[in-house]
Amino acid sequence: MIRSIQGRLNIAFIGLTLTIFAILWVIQGSTLRGIAYEFVGTRLSSDVFTLLQAIERADGEWQLDTRRISPVYNQPMSGHYYQYQINEGDWVYSRSLWDEDIPTRDGFGVGQLHIALQMKNAEPWLVYDHTFQKQDGTVRIVLAEDVSSIEAELKRLGWWVGAVGVVFIAVLLLAQIFIIKRGLKSLTQVRQDIARLKQGDIRTLPCVETTEVSPLVDEINYMVDSMCMRLDRSRNAVGNLAHAAKTPLTVIDRQIEVLKQHSPNCAEALQQQSAELRGLMERELTRARIAGTALPGQRVMIDAEVEKLLKAMRMIHQEKGLQFEVDIKSKTFFPGERDDLIELLGNLIDNACKWAQSTVRISGVLSETCLTIFIEDDGPGIPSEKREQLLSRGERLDESVSGHGLGLSIVTDIVQQYQGCFELLDSDLGGLRVHLRLPRNRDTQLS
Incomplete structure (x- = not known):
């Protein structure tokens, strides 16, 4: 067919x-x-x-x-x-x-x-x-x-008429192809506009003059607006839930401190469960926030956000005096929500800073098919047999390093929501190298 x-x-x-x-x-x-x-x-x-x-x-x-x-x-x-x-x-x-x-x-x-x-x-x-x-x-x-x-x-005339008819049909067919292409030009323009919408060049589809196509464009724009409003309501609800949950957990933590004076063992067990509850809540709230993924037309320039993150990291890890090497190609953007990018890079860069001795390297490039980001450190690295364990929920290889161990697990959730992939490799700096790949378009399959 x-x-x-x-x-x-x-x-x-x-x-x-x-x-x-x-x-x-x-x-x-x-x-x-x-x-x-x-x-x-x-x-x-x-x-x-x-x-x-x-x-x-x-x-x-x-x-x-x-x-x-x-x-x-x-x-x-x-x-x-x-x-x-x-x-x-x-x-x-x-x-x-x-x-x-x-x-x-x-x-x-x-x-x-x-x-x-x-x-x-x-x-x-x-x-x-x-x-x-x-x-x-x-x-x-x-x-x-x-x-x-x-x-x-008569036979000769019939052949001549047939030949002229074939030429005439060919001319008519070419004329029809031209007319149909002109008639479908508005659909071609809509397809190109949808591609631009997916790329983030525009936020809504521009209007078209064709009467038959205009309702389709209006419905698509209405659907995009509805998605935006639903996502805003969802994230507002998530934010309200996170804010409402802080007070009961704070009260529980205070009661645990009081309980330590009478029953240290019981208090320690409750404190461990409270910390686990905080971690699980943070994880589920993060997953709920990114569940909507990126809306069409959204893009975030990576170099600007990396600079903001590095300012915060220099203050957090000021005592280590880390040196940051940044190589982000111009016009490299993240095809999604800014909050997702901050969550993604924030966890990866923070982990690199925790383990680095002196240097953290961040590089990124945007190709026609995907966004590629590398985050490296000169820390002790991770043996290949333990890297899968690190990606498991809540796992930490070294309990002496602060954090509840959910960072890379949250990164995994975000990457999966954007249909991307990432892997842990050896860096030429001597430590760990995180290789992150995200598709530029949602319909692109990464190989």
């Missing part, structure tokens, strides 16, 4: 045009043949009456005055022939017939006329058969004309 609108229209047009052309071809062939045979029949009718007048009865015998008929009937095999009989006697043949005769039918009476196309020696003859009453006798005159030359010309 052809899915292309243009392809369907072209096939329908070709089928309809060929059908009409075939009908017209048959009609014109039949019409021209009828006109040609009518012309020949008219000439034969004139020759019949000329021949009838040339047949006279003298001294009791019927004779033909050959001086009164066309000389063409006296030329052997000229293509013009006659034969006649008087009172159903013997046939008298023209010299042009030579030793042949004209095919006739029996049973014709006086005044009867019969015109038919008959084959003689594999050649078409138009036979004109008419019976007259003259004086006291019956005269039957049969004329024939070889119309093979007419048939050849």
Whole structure:
């Protein structure tokens, strides 16, 4: 089944045009043949009456005055022939017939006329058969004309008409393709605008002048606006939930501090569960916040956000005196929410700062298909057999390093929501290298 609108229209047009052309071809062939045979029949009718007048009865015998008929009937095999009989006697043949005769039918009476196309020696003859009453006798005159030359010309004309028709159909098809392309230009423009919307170049689809396409554009813009409002409501609800949960957890923590004076073991167990509850709540709230993923038309320039994050990291890890190497290509953007980018890079850069000895390197580039980011440090690194454990929920390889261990797990959730991937590798700085890849378009599959 052809899915292309243009392809369907072209096939329908070709089928309809060929059908009409075939009908017209048959009609014109039949019409021209009828006109040609009518012309020949008219000439034969004139020759019949000329021949009838040339047949006279003298001294009791019927004779033909050959001086009164066309000389063409006296030329052997000229293509013009006659034969006649008087009172159903013997046939008298023209010299042009030579030793042949004209095919006739029996049973014709006086005044009867019969015109038919008959084959003689594999050649078409138009036979004109008419019976007259003259004086006291019956005269039957049969004329024939070889119309093979007419048939050849009609056949040649048919081929010419067919060739012209093919050229005409081709011209019409090209014209239709041009017209259809112009007619579908608005759909092509909408497709390009949707691609720009996915890339983040525009926030809504521009209006189109085509009456049939304009409602589609309006519905898409309405859907985008609805998604924005739903996501805003969802994130507001998540924020309210996070704010409301802080107070009960704070009260629980204070009660745990009081409980430590009377039952340290019980307080320590409750404190551990409280910390676990905080971590799980943070994780689920983060997952809920990124569940909507990026809306169409959103993009965040990475270099500016990295600079803001590094200012915060320099203050947080001021005592380590870290050196940051940044190589973000110009016009490199994140195709999604700014909060997701901050959550993503914030966790990765913070982990790199915690383990780095002196240097953290951040690089990124945007290709036609995906965004690639590398975050490296010169720390001790992670053995390959323990890297999968690090990505597990809540796992930490070194309990002496602060943090609840959910950072990389949250990163995994964000990357999965954006249909990306990341892996832990060895860095040439000596530590860990995080390789992050996110598709530029949501319909792009990363290999």
